[in-house]
Amino acid sequence: MDYAASESHCSELVARERSGHTAVVEDNLLYVWGGYVSVADNEVFLSNNQIWVYDLQQGVWEVFHMTGEVPPPMSGSCGCxxxxxLYIFGGCDVNGQTNQIYCVNLTDGNYTWRKIIPERGCAPSPRDKVSCWIHEGRLIYFGGYGHKLLADIDHRNRSFIVDEAAWVEDVYWGWNNEVHIFDPVQASWSEPQTHGHSPAPRAAHASATTGCRGYIFGGRVMETRKSDIHCLNLETWTWSEIVPVSSSPVGRSWHSLTAVSDRTLFLFGGLSSDCKPMSDGWLFDVEAKKWTEIEHPHENKPRLWHTACLGKDSDVVVFGGSCDYILLVDTGHCNDALVFQMQPYPLFRICEDFIAKNARNNELLRNQLPLLPPQLLTAVQRRMAFYRPSKKQT
Incomplete structure (x- = not known):
């Protein structure tokens, strides 16, 4: 398996560095919304009425204005x-955690937000740093950090662990291990009855979906950053903890977990138990229950509170995040896209990349471009923009 990465190029227009943002990939386009940066000693939320779009084929950024029922500026929202x-749920704005859910069509070019008012069921309590699985057209949320009224905390089943340092009168903050389902068609919330041994409450964990199974790894509760991996069957709602047969990644939070095949998950970065920003990459075989640490070209680029999206040909596209321990330093926000190659590329892409990369400096090859089949010529012309000389960022 080849773990090489694509070269990094950019246009004059570049998305601002950020952490705690939302990002998804649709049709080889990376969409980025929200998050925050640090200005002096202040945390500043980024614009809520802009969406940044990065063409992964051409290496070009565009920014579009958003209208409609625009969410407030936030960080820590769960996007999918x-x-x-694009759906976003929860997050933290200037008033604290929220439990609102918003939706925007990414394909019509209008970028009009819609606030979804549930028609049935009750929304989860306000929270951020929550994760999401998608299964059979439904959004399934797990965990997070937020607040509840004291009367709503069930101390018997330990589904909510109180943060002893955060409470005001009868409102308490803490971590949860709840599972909530949102059905976009019915605009309804529900809470399934789960079975088996549930994971401990946590936030800032990472999740991924393969088939009918949702996985979570790590996360933080109290002062502990975990290294456990759990699986929830999204049809039977049965939890099981997976005991790896090999050495495992160290405990962490603010990392990412991405399904790159039907049986393989890719773990990258995060903040370790000793508060060290990390850049290690691991593959987990869900059938063999085995972790394998991999070498990759971004080992000098630690990231935490970044996003990771599955792109073309099983590439994993990591964007933004911080390279510092943001609770202490909070100055090292990033705006580069790191592309991890998870499998050998198909012949078409190999030819496309080779021609695009070399045609600029090879006159003979450049003159033969019109002889290419139309589909390949179009792809090569788009890809040539990615390999053009880098321009000064603004």
Missing amino acids: SLNGH
């Missing part, structure tokens, strides 16, 4: 893509 629509 379903049927060409």
Whole structure:
């Protein structure tokens, strides 16, 4: 398996560095919304009425204005893509955690936000740093950090662990291990009855979906950053903890987990138990229950509170995040896209990349471009923009 990465090029227009943002990939386009940066000693939320779009084929950024029922500026929202629509749930704005859900069509070019008012069921309590699985057209949320009224906390089943340092009168903050389902067609919330041994409450964990199974790894509760991996069957709602047969990644939070095949998950980065920003990459075989650490070209680029999306040919596209321990330093926000190659490329892409990369400096090859089949010529012309000389960022 080849773990090489695509070269990094950019246009004059570049998305601002950020952490705690939302990002999804649709049709080889990376969509980025929200998040925050640090200005002096302040955390500043980024514009809520802009969506940044990065063409992964050409290496070009564009920014579009958003209208409609625009969400407030936030960080820590849980974003996912379903049927060409971006859904965001929860997050933290200037008033604290929220439990609102918003939706925007990414394919019509209008970028009009819609606030979804549930028609049935009750929304989860306000929270951020929550994760999501998608299964059979439904959004399934797990965990997060947020607040509840004291009367709503069930101390018997330990589904909510109180943060002893955060409470005001009868409102308490803490971590949860709840599972909530949102059905976009019915605009309804529900909470399934799960079975088996549930994971401990946590936030800032990472999740991925393969088939009818949702996986979570790591996350933080109290002062502990975990290294466990759990699986929830999304049809029977049965939890099981997976005990790896090999050495495992160290405990962490603010990392990413991406399904790159039907049986393989890719783990990248995060903040370790000793508060070290990390850049290690691991593959987990869900059938063999085995972790394998891999070498990759971005080992000098630690990231935490970044996003990771599955792109073309099983590439994993990591964008933004911080290279510092943001609770102490909070200055090292990033705006580069790191592309991890998870499998050998098909012949078409190998030819496309080779021609695009070399045609600029090879007159003979450049003169023969019109002889290419139309489909390959179009792809090569788009790809040549990616390999053009880098321009000064603005």
